Amino acid sequence: MLEELKQTVLKANLDLAGSGLVMQTWGNVSARDSAGGLIVIKPSGIKYSAMRMEDMVVLKPDGSVAEGNRKPSTDAPTHLYLYKTFPSIGGIVHTHSTYATAWAQAGRDIPPLGTTHADHYYGEVPCTRKLTEEETAKDYEINTARVIAERLGRTNPLAVPSVLVNCHGPFCWGLDAEEAVCNAIALEEIARIAFYTVLLGKKEEIDAFLIEKHYRRKHGKDSYYGQKQQAK
Numbered sequence: 053m054l055e056e057l058k059q060t061v062l063k064a065n066l067d068l069a070g071s072g073l074v075m076q077t078w079g080n081v082s083a084r085d086s087a088g089g090l091i092v093i094k095p096s097g098i099k100y101s102a103m104r105m106e107d108m109v110v111l112k113p114d115g116s117v118a119e120g121n122r123k124p125s126t127d128a129p130t131h132l133y134l135y136k137t138f139p140s141i142g143g144i145v146h147t148h149s150t151y152a153t154a155w156a157q158a159g160r161d162i163p164p165l166g167t168t169h170a171d172h173y174y175g176e177v178p179c180t181r182k183l184t185e186e187e188t189a190k191d192y193e194i195n196t197a198r199v200i201a202e203r204l205g206r207t208n209p210l211a212v213p214s215v216l217v218n219c220h221g222p223f224c225w226g227l228d229a230e231e232a233v234c235n236a237i238a239l240e241e242i243a244r245i246a247f248y249t250v251l252l253g254k255k256e257e258i259d260a261f262l263i264e265k266h267y268r269r270k271h272g273k274d275s276y277y278g279q280k281q282q283a284k
Contacts, residue, residue, distance in 0.1 A: 053119045054092055057085055058108040061092045064143070064229035069100035071237050073149040080125040083143045083229035084135050089113050093131060095122035126193065133197035134225065138209045143229035145236040148221045151243035155179065156216035162242065163257050165249045170258065170266035172213075172238045178203045179216040196220070211271070214239045 064081040068074055077100070082093035091111040098107055109120035115132055117124070125131075131144045147153075155162050155177075162177035164170055169177075180199040187195040200215045200223060213235045214224040224239055226232040257263075270277040 053110055054085055054090060055105075057083055057092045058105050058110070060229055061094065061108050062103060062105045064145075064233050065094050065103060066100060067230075067233050068145060068147065068236065071233070073147045073236055073240055074100070075148075079145070079147040080127055080131075081143065081145050081229050081233065082125070082128070082131045083232075084141070086142065090118055091128075091132060091135060093124050093128050095120070096125050098122070127196075129191075129193035130197040130200075130223070133194050134200065134223070137197070137201045138204075138225075140208075140210055140227070141225045142227045143225060143232035145224045145229075145232040146221065147224075147236055147240075149236070149240040149243075151247055152214075152216060152222040152239050153220075154247065155243050156221050157219055159218045162216070162246050163255070164263055165246055165254060166258055167262060167266045168245055169242050170263040171270055172235070172242065174208075174211040174267045174271075175263065176212075176257075177214050177216060177239065177242070178212065180218045182218045211267075 061081055061083050068079060068081055077097050080094040082091055084091050092108050093111060095107045095109055107122050109122050109124040110118040111124060111128060112118050113132060115129060127146050134144055135141055156179060159179055161179050164176055180203045183195055183199060196217055200217065203215055209225060213226055214222055216222050222239055224232055224236040226235050269275055
């Protein structure tokens with residue numbers, strides 16, 4: 053079942069580990085099958101070096117296991133809720149990468165301080181509010197997704213493909229698992245650059261027109277970055 057998607061999710065998890073964004077068994081990647089709505093996700097607590105395609109777990113949208121002998125990631129309910137809430141998302145990544153997590157632990161949005169940020173995010177990278185004691189005690193992983201959705205509001209999740217969960221870490225997404233991993237890598241570098249920029253004393257955001265220019269030249273129907281597909 054979904055052998056190709058399992059291979060894709062395995063590769064995405066290994067790419068995430070290879071990027072240096074995860075340590076030990078931290079972090080996870082999932083992807084959604086657009087045809088049937090099933091989710092493939094990394095198993096819980098398995099070392100990346102030992103992970104195989106047959107370890108991937110296939111979940112139904114309600115969280116029940118459709119296929120697999122492993123326990124799915126403990127963050128699976130968060131992934132499932134985000135897929136349900138944002139139909140445009142096809143892949144999700146969670147890490148505890150150093151700089152993005154530092155901003156999350158500080159409870160701070162990452163402001164758009166330069167064009168590197170604007171190339172990837174149409175505005176700040178938002179940080180959620182803290183979960184309450186009650187939200188933590190019951191349905192913790194689902195409530196984690198709820199505060200992400202709450203913080204995004206009506207924002208297009210593909211225009212701001214990352215949210216920092218307060219005191220926790222980043223969740224990133226994209227059209228597929230590969231794009232979600234790329235966004236997680238970009239987020240970590242943007243968080244690192246922002247950290248040093250603020251350390252040097254700059255706090256004001258770049259001009260809105262510069263954000264607009266840099267974001268639009270890479271995203272949307274009028275983008276002109278990269279190579280266009282040639283008509284056959």
